[in-house]
Amino acid sequence: MSVLCPCPRWKSASVSIPTAARRYSSVAAPPKRRVWVRLAAVTLAAAGIGAYVRSRQEPLDAHLNPVSFARYKLISREPVSSTNTIFTVEPASPADNRETYELAWQTGVWSVMFKQPQLQIGRDYTPLPPREERDGAQTESLRFLIRRDPHGEVSRYLHRLQEGSRIEMRGPQVECEISPEVNGILFIAGGTGIAPALQAAYIMLRRTIQGKSPKIHILWANRKREDCAGGISDTPKTAPPKSSWWPFRSSPARVPEPSSSLTSSVNQGAIVRELHELKARYPGQITVDYFVDEENTFISTKEIKACIESIQSSSADKKMIIVSGPEGFINYMAGPKIWAHGYELQGPVKGIIQQLGLKEWEIWKL
Ligand SMILES: Cc1cc2nc3c(=O)[nH]c(=O)nc-3n(C[C@H](O)[C@H](O)[C@H](O)COP(=O)(O)OP(=O)(O)OC[C@H]3O[C@@H](n4cnc5c(N)ncnc54)[C@H](O)[C@@H]3O)c2cc1C
Structure with a gap:
């Protein structure tokens, strides 16, 4: 079994690849007539050892572990x-x-x-x-x-x-550890940050905690509709909020979210389909709201507050807000992570989550 590595993450960059240790030995030069015999013997022995090592290592090579690839x-x-x-x-x-x-x-x-x-x-x-x-x-x-x-x-x-x-x-x-006591999560995801949100839902929803039903609200922002095709928000949107986390956006006219009557599972993107399947499997325990830059819909304090109130009213024992996505998205929502001594640390909570003045919530930036 592999050892998990819950240590702070090093910035992923260059990778040190372990090289096979080489051992050199000096031997006295053999007489010429016997060189070919020795060479043949050495070659055969090396081939045999190589085959043996390969046969022993082949299964281990695919053994997922935190140390070697x-x-x-x-x-x-x-x-x-x-x-x-x-x-x-x-x-x-x-x-x-x-x-x-x-x-x-x-x-x-x-x-x-x-x-x-x-x-x-x-x-x-x-x-x-x-x-x-x-x-x-x-x-x-x-x-x-x-x-x-x-x-x-x-x-x-x-x-x-x-x-x-x-x-x-x-x-x-x-x-990010999700302890068994956690039974309320607000997950704010940007782009492929939906992958850890799906993980969090999978981890928490399959746990049964003394008859309590854990709940997760996912707010998922994308730049383009194609990344969340067919996704219909559980919370109907009213007016577009004033600001975006994406600093370079133009101001396109607001495009309304497609209505459920116009979308079918055929038109749904693969990830939207998986979110729908989760909702069907755990009715009432998961909600998803979609925000699309090109439709001029953005996550604001209003949506965050609504989710927080919903989780609070369900008297969750331990509550988490997890933010995951591109660096600019995390900075806007919860403030930047910081680097110290080569490690990436959480840093203080800032951004729009800080403005909410939350207590008793564990806040995690991924
Ligand atoms: C814990 C964790 C989980 C993740 N999970 C996922 C996941 O599930 N799916 C996913 O898609 N991503 C995920 N990511 C992001 C992923 O690790 C990579 O960061 C991402 O794929 C980009 O890597 P890259 O090598 O393609 O880009 P890089 O080569 O690292 O470049 C990234 C960007 O920086 C710019 N850049 C690079 N060098 C310079 C420079 N010198 N000056 C200016 N700009 C520069 C490039 O133009 C590019 O736009 C995760 C990240 C983390 C930390």
Whole structure:
């Protein structure tokens, strides 16, 4: 079983790849006539040892652990929008990683680091909850929602990979613990920040806490409708708020959210479909509100307050607000994270969440 690593996260950048230790030995030069015999013997021995080591290591190579990179392979890619894709990977050779996944799922929001082998750099990505689990069985595969940054090194590398390609990853890395007492979460997600929101919902909703029904409200902001196609908010929107977290936005005319009569599951994006499935599975325990920059709808204190009141009225024992998304989004909502001595720390709560003056809420920036 792998050891989870709940330590503060290092900024993901260059990756040190362990190289095989080499041992040199000096030997006396053999007589010429026997050189070929020795060479043949050494070659055969090396080949035998190599085959033995490979046969022993092959299963371990795909064993997910936080220290060394495990070998996975890409088994499918499902486009979600022009920039976002769901990648499904599985161990490249037999490995039972299910217990490792399960331990992470029981602990909190987690990620793994993917390696870009040419540049020797790594980036963190958040597994989506397993879909097969509803049949009662965990799966060896992991799924990721990954946005292709037009100038990003690792996300572009991943989007170039063909099915069957090898991928190296290490983890799990626990980003935010969700303790068993937590039964109310407001999750404010921007873009692919919806992946940890789906994790939080999966983690909390499958826990039964003495007959209490945990609740999660998700506020999900996207720049474009294509990233959340077919998503209908549970809370009807009234007037557009005055400000956006996205500093470079133009001011387009407000486009109304599509009405439910115009959308069907056929028109729903993959992530919207998963959110709908969660709502159907846990009726009354999860709400989702969609905000789209190009439709001029933005998350404001009004929506945050409404969710907070709803969770407070359900007398949740322990309540969390989790904010996840691009740096500018987190800064706007909850203030910036800070760096100290090479570690990324939470930093004080600022932004619009600070203005609410909340007490008794655990606030976490991802
Ligand atoms: C815990 C965690 C979980 C995450 N989960 C996900 C997930 O599930 N899905 C997902 O899509 N992302 C996720 N991310 C983000 C992901 O780790 C990467 O940061 C993202 O994919 C971009 O990486 P990249 O290598 O493609 O881009 P980078 O090469 O890191 O570039 C990022 C941006 O910075 C700009 N840039 C780079 N260098 C410079 C420079 N010198 N000067 C100016 N600008 C520069 C680039 O133009 C680009 O726009 C997660 C991040 C964290 C920390």
